[in-house]
Amino acid sequence: MSKFWSKAVEHAKPYVPGEQLNDPGIIKLNTNENPYPPSPKVREAINLEIERLHLYPDPKADALNNTVAAYYGVAKEQVFVGNGSDEVLAFSFMAFFDQGKKIRYPAITYSFYPVYANLFHIPVEEVPLNRNFSLPVEAFFQSEGGVIFPNPNAPTSRYLNLDAIKEIAENNPDNVVIIDEAYVDFAKESAVELTIQCENLLVIQTLSKSRSLAGLRVGFAIGHPNLIEGLNRIKDSFNSYTIDRLAMAGARASILDKEYFKETTAKIIYTREWVKEEMKKRGFHVLPSQTNFLFACHYQKSASQLYEDLKEDGVLIRHFNKPKIDNYIRITIGTDEQMKTFIKKLDKLI
């Protein structure tokens, strides 16, 4: 505490990201990073841009907006880009949720949502998940102030079909429904197409996972131009230039290289499926994943013990010490080689 702090600081409950160990000897399966480097085109694009670093970037990020728009077949006015999807999420909380009205999100979900809600004084109703960790669709109907959830959900890895998302949007006609699609490229399909019909639906994505660009910090939102204008008004009241020149150039090159993206994403999905089967053989209950990670518990060995033992043995996974999921571990899908080592180390433990 300091007498110089605002009330916002006093009441802040900051987010705690996963451990970022820089030990190259460790197998890092704890923050859902992509094990493959970004497309080689990213390096070329960044190198061309370095010579312009003394000049401000385009505050409207038109080139990147256009690239995202073309990729998804929407208009440029339906796209907003930000400094990682976390920034897009923060701006969205400011732009669409109000202090007087309760928003809904799942009781088990991305742990940054309560942090934003607390920071911006937005009241919350946490919706319990079904026993199998699926989303209770109707419980999100007729919210007072809006809805937000990831699809696939994190850390559960479960995916919700588009019909259900459409129903949730239609049953919140006066509020914004935000679908946080950080992992959607490892899943069946994106809800972007629904944003044409549902003017209250905002879809948020990131280049951190499927694009191998966690280190570059780029995310985006797609929605009705009215929603995008709301985000731009907040952004331009907060920071004019959120995306630097290198991030803009690298993100564009990545999105344009569709072949590389398809190849690396397919590899991760393939690896995910065999790792899942191997874990099942070893007594794990593994949720059906449409992400680049698995969420699993063991019939005998506790999650916290697994986390500790694996860490001791040079493999970092994630364990959330929270009600209802404290006996689960979350394992990011790495390369085939990394995952073979992971399975071998599991065999030593169980």
Next chain:
Amino acid sequence: MSKFWSKAVEHAKPYVPGEQLNDPGIIKLNTNENPYPPSPKVREAINLEIERLHLYPDPKADALNNTVAAYYGVAKEQVFVGNGSDEVLAFSFMAFFDQGKKIRYPAITYSFYPVYANLFHIPVEEVPLNRNFSLPVEAFFQSEGGVIFPNPNAPTSRYLNLDAIKEIAENNPDNVVIIDEAYVDFAKESAVELTIQCENLLVIQTLSKSRSLAGLRVGFAIGHPNLIEGLNRIKDSFNSYTIDRLAMAGARASILDKEYFKETTAKIIYTREWVKEEMKKRGFHVLPSQTNFLFACHYQKSASQLYEDLKEDGVLIRHFNKPKIDNYIRITIGTDEQMKTFIKKLDKLI
């Protein structure tokens, strides 16, 4: 207007940055960019980092904090880095100013301050400048909720001595005094050294001007560890990873290359001084500048006309259509060659 907007969007009054024309034929003297490219070390550092882009950056930005701390001879715990100094300013408004208490800034100053104050519902007392555009020091004593101003001030280019800053800090014992030193590397000296004695003083700087890195978006704050902790709590409630890997690497390399920095800064100061003399010879009143720009008015020709005529002739400068300064133009200092062309074009006009 949209029924989906929050009250924050409805009431937002976004900042409008200077025009960013991408016409390479134009001489761009309107957004205080550095005419020289960044240190060659920046390119090397960025290239080394590209291969790690699939991994998240360090959310604490320790390496960059350490570099800034070493440069200024302060502790790492006294440094906070952000995605451009605008983001550091936005976080500072959230961390140190409260809704119930009026803050003070100069009536003529960086036009983002009123935007932040409006966004975060912070009431404001705008302090009129003296007739010669210098800061009335005592008018900033005993503020209700805090003080913020740039030193040198923008767009006036005038510098305030450290004694006066110390007095302002000492006469606001219960509030934070923020000195926005975006241009200080072109001035006499920084107030960083005062942060050791004055625990309520926060100094903010940017790499956009003197470091030729406007396109990379890096700024920082230096102050008492309590103030820095306040900023970290806000940041970690908003966006864990605000600085991407390339920005972190490039910023470090730039700060470590002291020779290049000294050389380019000295060149700009040298150019500034001769341009000032040439403008005076042509009937301009030019304020004493300790920045990389000049603020001037002509005894005969209106500022808006000068702005228009120069734009027509391929030179972009800045004109603020605001009370008391609407007859002034702001000219960024470019290379000697650019400024010779500027003076020649002036000769055609007046």
